[in-house]
Amino acid sequence: MKMADVIHLNYLLLPVINRFGINLGFGDKTIKEICNNNNVNIAFFLDIVNSYHDENYFPEADFQTFSIKLIIDYLRKAHDNYLQVSVPQIEELINSLVEDCSYQKENIELLKKFFNEYKKEITEHINREEKVVYPYALKVENAYENTKQVYALIDQMKNYSMKDYITEHDNIEEKLYDLKNIIIKYLPPPKNNDLCNRILIKLFNLENDLNDHSRIEEKAMVPKVIKMENELMSKYLKK
Ligand SMILES: [Fe+2]
Numbered sequence: 001m002k003m004a005d006v007i008h009l010n011y012l013l014l015p016v017i018n019r020f021g022i023n024l025g026f027g028d029k030t031i032k033e034i035c036n037n038n039n040v041n042i043a044f045f046l047d048i049v050n051s052y053h054d055e056n057y058f059p060e061a062d063f064q065t066f067s068i069k070l071i072i073d074y075l076r077k078a079h080d081n082y083l084q085v086s087v088p089q090i091e092e093l094i095n096s097l098v099e100d101c102s103y104q105k106e107n108i109e110l111l112k113k114f115f116n117e118y119k120k121e122i123t124e125h126i127n128r129e130e131k132v133v134y135p136y137a138l139k140v141e142n143a144y145e146n147t148k149q150v151y152a153l154i155d156q157m158k159n160y161s162m163k164d165y166i167t168e169h170d171n172i173e174e175k176l177y178d179l180k181n182i183i184i185k186y187l188p189p190p191k192n193n194d195l196c197n198r199i200l201i202k203l204f205n206l207e208n209d210l211n212d213h214s215r216i217e218e219k220a221m222v223p224k225v226i227k228m229e230n231e232l233m234s235k236y237l238k239k
């Protein structure tokens with residue numbers, strides 16, 4: 001299949017494809033040609049793109065064949081995208097709404113306050129994954145593959161392991177639903193429909209992307225790390 005046709009099929013895949021370092025200007029090149037030119041693992045690319053495109057498709061067994069490093073590289077690019085692009089863009093639009101509005105200022109200030117809380121929450125969620133969860137997952141893979149610092153890791157597992165992550169991993173998509181509802185249901189009819197629609201579309205897109213992102217964390221990264229943790233425990237604790 002040609003890469004250009006992928007975008008014609010689902011333009012929401014644009015930021016997903018960009019995360020692989022693949023930019024527009026595809027010409028008539030196929031997915032395979034473009035992946036090869038950009039040193040992208042094509043099997044991983046296809047699983048990410050297909051599962052993003054179809055929410056009922058998630059090849060869990062396939063995902064177990066990719067390294068944690070590969071999976072986390074992708075997840076980290078998505079984090080950058082949320083914090084550097086999506087969230088600031090939504091913030092900018094909400095600020096324009098505040099400036100634009102004279103007669104329902106209190107309500108819109110409330111929307112802004114709610115969004116600021118959300119921004120704080122998503123930033124903390126991402127920071128914890130970047131600083132604690134992902135480094136831990138990479139450490140497990142390193143110990144598993146290179147038998148490096150295995151005992152130190154097993155010791156650390158008593159304090160923090162992937163099971164703790166799965167219990168603490170909260171749903172950052174849920175609050176977006178409330179945020180959307182403030183605009184859809186509770187704000188008085190807006191003066192600037194187009195601005196409100198643009199905010200809503202961006203919120204829907206972010207929610208969709210975050211759903212996919214969390215699914216990769218929970219159904220691709222977590223089971224793979226837990227399997228390695230268990231194997232390391234049973235191999236090294238017996239001795
Ligand atoms: Fe994440």
Ligand SMILES: [Fe+2]
Pocket residue numbers: 125129169214217
């Ligand atoms: Fe997460």
